[in-house]
Amino acid sequence: MGIAHSIDVNGERQLFDNLFEEYAVPCEVATQCSDILTRVDRKFEELEQKPEELSDKPPLPSKTTLREILGEMEQKLSEIENRSKPFVETIKLSSSLVRKFDQVLRTWKIHPKKVVIKNTSFSEKSPQEMLLDAEQKLSEIERGFEEIDKTATRCSSILSRIAPLSKSLKAKAPEVPVQEIPFPPTEKFLAFIELRLLEIGNSLIANKPNDSLIKELLIIKATITHVMEQVPEAKADLIKQTLELRSLVDGVKQSIRADPELQAIHFDLSSLREMAREIDELIKVESNMGRCATTVFFEAWVPKLQLEKVAKEIKDITQGKYIIEEAPPSTEDVVPTVIKPVPRFFEAFEKLTFSLGYPIPGEVNPVYIMAITFPFLFGIMFADVGQGAILLTLGIILLYFRGKVDINKVGDILRYFLFAGGLFVLCGISAIFFGFLFGEFFGPSGVLHPILLITIGPFQIGGFDPMHEPLSMLRFAIFIGVIFLSLGLVLRVVNNIKKHRLKLAFISSCWVWLLLGGFFMWVYWGGISNITLWFAEGTLMFLGLIVSPVVLISVVTATSGTIMEGIDFSIEVLIESLDHTISFSRLAALFLTHTALNYMFLIIAGVENGVFTLQSIPIIMVGSILALSIEGLVIFVHCLRLHWVELLPEFYSGKGIPYKPLKVK
Amino acid sequence: MDPSVMASIGAAVSIIASAISASYAILSCAPALASVTSEKPELGSKLLIAIILGEALAIYGLLIAFMIISRLPTITTEEAGLRALLAGISMGGSAAAASLGISYCGPALMTATVEKPESYTINILGLVLSEALAIYGLLIAFMLNV
Numbered sequence: 001m002g003i004a005h006s007i008d009v010n011g012e013r014q015l016f017d018n019l020f021e022e023y024a025v026p027c028e029v030a031t032q033c034s035d036i037l038t039r040v041d042r043k044f045e046e047l048e049q050k051p052e053e054l055s056d057k058p059p060l061p062s063k064t065t066l067r068e069i070l071g072e073m074e075q076k077l078s079e080i081e082n083r084s085k086p087f088v089e090t091i092k093l094s095s096s097l098v099r100k101f102d103q104v105l106r107t108w109k110i111h112p113k114k115v116v117i118k119n120t121s122f123s124e125k126s127p128q129e130m131l132l133d134a135e136q137k138l139s140e141i142e143r144g145f146e147e148i149d150k151t152a153t154r155c156s157s158i159l160s161r162i163a164p165l166s167k168s169l170k171a172k173a174p175e176v177p178v179q180e181i182p183f184p185p186t187e188k189f190l191a192f193i194e195l196r197l198l199e200i201g202n203s204l205i206a207n208k209p210n211d212s213l214i215k216e217l218l219i220i221k222a223t224i225t226h227v228m229e230q231v232p233e234a235k236a237d238l239i240k241q242t243l244e245l246r247s248l249v250d251g252v253k254q255s256i257r258a259d260p261e262l263q264a265i266h267f268d269l270s271s272l273r274e275m276a277r278e279i280d281e282l283i284k285v286e287s288n289m290g291r292c293a294t295t296v297f298f299e300a301w302v303p304k305l306q307l308e309k310v311a312k313e314i315k316d317i318t319q320g321k322y323i324i325e326e327a328p329p330s331t332e333d334v335v336p337t338v339i340k341p342v343p344r345f346f347e348a349f350e351k352l353t354f355s356l357g358y359p360i361p362g363e364v365n366p367v368y369i370m371a372i373t374f375p376f377l378f379g380i381m382f383a384d385v386g387q388g389a390i391l392l393t394l395g396i397i398l399l400y401f402r403g404k405v406d407i408n409k410v411g412d413i414l415r416y417f418l419f420a421g422g423l424f425v426l427c428g429i430s431a432i433f434f435g436f437l438f439g440e441f442f443g444p445s446g447v448l449h450p451i452l453l454i455t456i457g458p459f460q461i462g463g464f465d466p467m468h469e470p471l472s473m474l475r476f477a478i479f480i481g482v483i484f485l486s487l488g489l490v491l492r493v494v495n496n497i498k499k500h501r502l503k504l505a506f507i508s509s510c511w512v513w514l515l516l517g518g519f520f521m522w523v524y525w526g527g528i529s530n531i532t533l534w535f536a537e538g539t540l541m542f543l544g545l546i547v548s549p550v551v552l553i554s555v556v557t558a559t560s561g562t563i564m565e566g567i568d569f570s571i572e573v574l575i576e577s578l579d580h581t582i583s584f585s586r587l588a589a590l591f592l593t594h595t596a597l598n599y600m601f602l603i604i605a606g607v608e609n610g611v612f613t614l615q616s617i618p619i620i621m622v623g624s625i626l627a628l629s630i631e632g633l634v635i636f637v638h639c640l641r642l643h644w645v646e647l648l649p650e651f652y653s654g655k656g657i658p659y660k661p662l663k664v665k
Numbered sequence: 666m667d668p669s670v671m672a673s674i675g676a677a678v679s680i681i682a683s684a685i686s687a688s689y690a691i692l693s694c695a696p697a698l699a700s701v702t703s704e705k706p707e708l709g710s711k712l713l714i715a716i717i718l719g720e721a722l723a724i725y726g727l728l729i730a731f732m733i734i735s736r737l738p739t740i741t742t743e744e745a746g747l748r749a750l751l752a753g754i755s756m757g758g759s760a761a762a763a764s765l766g767i768s769y770c771g772p773a774l775m776t777a778t779v780e781k782p783e784s785y786t787i788n789i790l791g792l793v794l795s796e797a798l799a800i801y802g803l804l805i806a807f808m809l810n811v
Binding site: 355 | 721725783797800804
């Protein structure tokens with residue numbers, strides 16, 4: 001239970017006043033900042049331009065407080081607004097004019113986009129005057145068009161009145177001269193004709209028809225018909241004039257856009273926008289800081305190497321009035337990892353690795369390991385000298401363009417390719433290497449003969465044709481699998497040592513011992529079918545290679561405090577070693593798929609004993625495109641899978657958070 | 666039965682069953698991917714793996730069928746014909762099994778990844794393990810056919 005006390009604050013108002021003011025600052029600054037942003041955006045809208053993302057951010061004005069910076073920015077903005085005033089008016093005028101043109105054309109049922117007439121004859125007048133001229137001309141044209149319309153209706157009514165008259169006269173139409181009259185005929189002329197017709201009609205009712213009347217009637221008819229004939233032409237002429245004017249206005253608009261002054265304004269506005277955004281970011285950060293009248297409190301992660309520098313900066317800014325408490329991360333903290341930037345050549349590997357997750361601090365960053373293992377596995381599956389060379393060339397071209405092209409201005413797919421330049425180069429080199437080992441040149445064409453690199457026990461590294469000896473290839477794949485798994489376990493040992501978990505490191509190294517030892521036994525005694533020999537003749541070897549690591553693992557697991565963790569780990573490794581080793585047999589399977597695809601095209605093209613005839617080249621090209629696109633994609637995905645599922649999880653947690661420092665220029 | 670006819674049936678079974686499996690896997694994963702990318706296009710490249718693994722099934726079937734056909738002149742005995750037939754059946758059957766796995770795990774992976782991108786690495790296991798079934802079938806088919 002508590003009792004509420006009422007406190008009379010009014011007496012102490014003086015004391016609190018300053019405090020309120022201090023608290024009001026961030027709020028005011030925030031509104032000022034967003035105000036500037038809206039003003040900039042409106043200006044962009046008025047100038048009919050799109051804000052541009054600047055590649056290098058403009059530096060903020062060198063003032064100490066946000067308020068002063070914003071003040072300066074505001075001043076600059078109003079200056080820009082003044083500068084842009086004439087442009088705004090012209091642009092407004094021109095767009096309203098274009099709209100008007102479109103409207104007029106629409107009433108004439110003509111699509112303005114249909115006819116494009118290029119007219120770029122600019123006079124020496126200023127754009128503003130030209131636009132005003134165009135507006136005036138447009139209204140003239142409109143008036144003319146209306147007049148023609150009126151004349152046309154009037155003429156047709158006259159013709160309809162002549163028709164019954166000439167019928168009643170039953171007059172044959174002799175050749176009559178057409179009287180040339182200016183087009184469009186004046187109001188007076190038409191009125192005269194109408195009057196005359198009336199008189200003719202009246203006299204026809206009264207008297208019998210005479211020749212002069214008939215002749216006059218025919219002349220009138222011919223003249224009016226002639227006038228009617230002129231109407232469409234005149235209309236077309238007017239429409240053409242209108243379209244020309246419109247394109248002129250468009251041209252004026254373009255020329256305004258290309259004005260260097262306007263571009264300068266655009267640049268200034270863009271940079272102002274960037275600055276305002278940066279300040280917005282700053283305000284957001286500041287709102288996370290605890291603050292009162294004279295003190296700011298905040299916590300932040302700082303890399304160990306830069307601690308002194310940061311402390312010095314804080315000291316300079318605060319003029320010595322500061323307290324820094326340096327605390328190492330506690331066990332509950334999730335520490336962000338400082339990720340070192342990699343060279344551009346390896347950025348594809350960085351992206352592939354970090355798609356799985358970021359490293360936690362103190363872990364081996366597997367980007368460079370991946371840069372070796374990924375092309376290695378890819379090369380085994382994609383082994384082909386010819387297609388590898390294509391891949392290498394493609395990679396070099398991409399690397400060349402990577403430096404030239406702005407990466408943010410290309411399409412999505414092209415961007416992926418540009419990132420992958422280094423990956424293409426390494427994969428191409430690896431594919432060429434393994435192509436020599438297995439004798440592949442656009443498939444098993446017989447141009448190259450397999451080169452035997454080395455023989456380790458039953459494992460041949462190269463020197464056989466995998467199409468005819470798939471079991472050798474399978475053995476080779478399993479061998480690579482064992483090497484990769486051992487590599488993963490060794491890296492796990494390294495990580496455990498780095499994290500000072502010596503017992504787990506010891507267990508891991510025992511597993512490497514067991515894995516390699518078991519593998520050696522298997523190889524030495526010729527497979528699992530001779531398992532009786534393992535115990536009979538190779539007892540000592542069995543004891544040394546299998547029993548002792550198992551005993552050591554059991555003892556260490558049983559005696560350590562983290563017994564569950566050890567058991568978990570052991571079961572995991574046992575299952576993974578078996579499963580993942582078999583999984584590496586996909587190297588053989590995909591190699592054979594790739595070779596078989598190429599072989600198919602070799603047969604279709606009729607290539608025998610390494611002789612590529614001229615007719616076979618288009619077919620081989622189609623085959624290579626298929627192999628590079630579909631097979632390349634499948635092999636790439638399998639490579640990725642071997643890394644993400646088999647290799648990386650052996651030692652890499654991927655649970656880290658990248659360190660993203662606050663960046664203000 | 667004539668050995669070469671048996672072998673041809675094996676090739677046909679291999680490619681037909683694999684193609685149907687691939688098609689089933691793709692037809693259940695592609696719509697899921699489409700709906701995912703309409704919400705979050707940046708996940709597209711990551712999740713495309715399901716469709717490519719599905720497509721790979723057809724390539725395995727093609728490979729075995731091709732192997733059988735290229736060896737057709739040498740298949741003269743009853744035993745060799747039977748082996749080729751069984752190779753085709755084992756490839757087709759394991760592709761069908763893998764396709765079932767992919768068509769269930771793929772869409773589930775995609776919907777889960779949209780909600781929680783960090784669960785991707787765990788959930789992809791189901792997909793790749795079911796895809797491994799086809800690889801096992803492919804290996805055995807190879808060995809049968811050699």
